[in-house]
Amino acid sequence: MAAVAARCGDCRADRAPARLDSPAAAHVPGEPCAGALGRGAGHRGDCEAAAAGGSAARLLPREHQRLRELHAFLASGQADALSMDAIARQAGVNASTLQRQFRSVYGTTVFEFLRECRLQRARQALERDGITVGQAALLAGYTSAANFATAYRRRFGLAPKLARVRVYHSPSGF
Structure with a gap:
């Protein structure tokens, strides 16, 4: 897999090349690192840990935004009685894509x-x-x-x- 410079200007990951499929490569400046979101870790310095231990899919900024909105929707309790298909429709993706992206960013399944x-x-x-x-x-x-x-x-x-x-x-x- 080809290496690219990580896009995080807030931690040391911007000095080291990252693999295209690593969380650091998909990282957007100012956003928490994908590998750290589900564990409550802060942003600074966590890019390296996420890149070393994560296999987050490379997501576009709009996909990250969609997942943040879905995360808030799920946390609000409004989705408690919904099926996976209904939650996926709410997010605008199919159920398997939702499960894969949610797990890659938050480190846990939707349910x-x-x-x-x-x-x-x-x-x-x-x-x-x-x-x-x-x-x-x-x-x-x-x-x-x-x-x-x-x-x-x-x-x-x-x-x-x-x-x-x-x-x-x-x-x-x-």
Whole structure:
């Protein structure tokens, strides 16, 4: 594969050639590096790590923009009940292209990201509002409180009822 100079002026990746299929080669200045987006890493200095460990597809700026808009749409909760085909239509691409591009940029699948967003919303409601575990399960899209509790425990390392208990025993108290 031919090498090209990376386009990132904010980190050291602009001094080293990058492969055409690396995240640094597809990187747009001022945007977070493709390999770092899903891990919450900042921009500066992450181009090299993304280029070394990622295999992100080379995306055009309009494709990155489409994925950013879709990411916001998914995080808003509006897509929780949609199928992959419906989400892909919303994004203006077919389902396989969406899955491939989303994973290459964010490092996770669309549905893994949706599950994470739903679990985070349920966690906030448990901790902030003290809703029941059953209500949190429904909020997270689970019909079974037991399945929700298992997913919650795997993700956050504690049972959802313990997160709820923390609300009532916090120093600020209610």
